[in-house]
Structure formats: structure tokens, C-alpha cells
Amino acid sequence: MMKGFLLLSLVLVFRCDGAAVIDVGLAEETLNDRPIIGVLAQEQSFYLHSKFPEENYTSYIAASYVKDVEAAGARVVPIMIGRDRTYYEQLLRKLNGVLLPGGATYFNQSLGYADAGQHIFEIAQELNQRGDYFPVFGTCLGFELLVVLASGRGKVENRARCYSYTNMPLEFTDDFKDSKMFKPASNHVVDTLSKYNVTVNAHQFCILDENMKAHNLTRDWRVTSHSHDEFGLRFIASLEHKRYPFYGVQFHPEKSSFEWKLSKKYPHSKRPSK
Numbered sequence: 001m002m003k004g005f006l007l008l009s010l011v012l013v014f015r016c017d018g019a020a021v022i023d024v025g026l027a028e029e030t031l032n033d034r035p036i037i038g039v040l041a042q043e044q045s046f047y048l049h050s051k052f053p054e055e056n057y058t059s060y061i062a063a064s065y066v067k068d069v070e071a072a073g074a075r076v077v078p079i080m081i082g083r084d085r086t087y088y089e090q091l092l093r094k095l096n097g098v099l100l101p102g103g104a105t106y107f108n109q110s111l112g113y114a115d116a117g118q119h120i121f122e123i124a125q126e127l128n129q130r131g132d133y134f135p136v137f138g139t140c141l142g143f144e145l146l147v148v149l150a151s152g153r154g155k156v157e158n159r160a161r162c163y164s165y166t167n168m169p170l171e172f173t174d175d176f177k178d179s180k181m182f183k184p185a186s187n188h189v190v191d192t193l194s195k196y197n198v199t200v201n202a203h204q205f206c207i208l209d210e211n212m213k214a215h216n217l218t219r220d221w222r223v224t225s226h227s228h229d230e231f232g233l234r235f236i237a238s239l240e241h242k243r244y245p246f247y248g249v250q251f252h253p254e255k256s257s258f259e260w261k262l263s264k265k266y267p268h269s270k271r272p273s274k
Ligand SMILES: *[C@@H]1O[C@H](CO)[C@@H](O)[C@H](O)[C@H]1NC(C)=O
Pocket: 054, 055, 056
């Protein structure tokens, strides 16, 4: 009886050992190492509240940003607004990067999008200074927030009023090809962006070259393209930080693929005809 038991347990140990090796093997094969990107929420807008008056929503994330990040091969985690510093510190440690989406909210509301963005911007700088590669990408309002935060949030926000609701090409700067964002871009992509009305604009604030100069931002940030608003005002369409992997675009890359409201006339074709 005793002998039988011993034999059995030996076999089991053997089997468990073997099974463990197989498990490790499988785990290596199926390990999901796609990046995990946090997408920041923002306050419920006046417009959205009118659409959902009965609901008690206080914040939201537009689906197109989630789809865009997922289409790029990453996984998405929502980042809430209105939390304390510890929440953002603990969460960012578990993420590979952050997307600050576009939208329509003010930067002066306490415990809102801008306060959360400031925590994220500061923590992301600390992480990069410590040698962690931690990218932050701002789209439209998120792009404006990056510049306003880099300028220091004072009484006067470092952005200008403008009006831009059209699809436009990018006017690249002379050295845009030296940038991190556009160095790997193919000629086809650069040609499309610079000659066709493919970038979706929907904003009433702009970052001008003067905004960059006034706050000494040209030392740390590289401007890679401009566009013109409906009154001919030239604004910055894309930029990036020179040392940190921080990027911003005033236009909406996510709308072309993932927003299909017909009245908006977002460009969807693979390569639009002239
Ligand atoms: C929203 O909050 C109000 C007040 O607390 C409550 O009466 C109502 O049922 C809530 N609506 C929903 C959809 O939960």
C-alpha cells in the first residue's frame, strides 16, 4: 500500500513538473505583450448632457479614441478624472502610455480633464527622466492641453481663439522629416497629408508660433506642421517634444476611421481624389 502511494506521488510530481514546463512554453507562445494605453476621460459636455438629460453621467470617453488605439494594436484602460495624485501615480506605473483625447471642456474646472492631465503630464516627465519610455499623445484639446501645461497653467491660458471646421492638408516645416513622428512616414503618407484635405479640424482654439515663442517652448518642442483656420490664421497642426516621447496634433486622426456621421463630411476614402 505504502509502496503504491510513493510510486503514485512520484509520478504526479513528475507530471506536475512536466506540465509546468509545458505551461511555460504555452505562455511564451501566447503571451499578450500589446501595449496598454490609458485614455483620459473628460467632463460631460453641455451638448452631451442635452442628449442624455435623464442620465447622471459626469464624465465620458468618445469611442473613436478607444477604437483608434485598439486598431493600432494596443489595449485600452480608461483614466478617470477627479482623482488624487496617488491614483494617477499608481495607474501610470501599470500603463505603457497615455492618450489625451479631444473634446469640449474648459481647463479651469477643478478636478476635471485639465487637472487630471496635469498630474499625468508631470508623472510622465518623472517616468521618462527615470529612464522609463512613457509616451503621451494629445489630440486637439489634448494637444492644446500639452502646450498649456508646458507653459505653466496661469491666469491666461497660452492658446489663441480661432475657428477651424474643415478638412485640410498639412503644411510641413522644412525639417519635419527629422522628427520622431514623421521620420518613419512613407512618401505616400507624406504626399497624402501634404496635398489632400485629409486632416479633420474641429476647434475654436489654436496654438500659434507666437504662443511657443512667448513661453520659450521652442527650446523643448519641435513644430512639424501648420494649417490655416477659416480666417487665414496660421496655427500649429503637429508638434513633438525634443527629448520626451510627447506628441500633439491639432487635427483628429481618429475621426477618419471611426466617426461616420454623414453630415460631418469626414474624409474616409483610402486616397481621396483631387
Ligand atoms: C439621476 O439622479 C436623480 C437624482 O438623484 C435620480 O432621481 C434619477 O433616477 C437618476 N437617473 C438615472 C437614469 O439613474
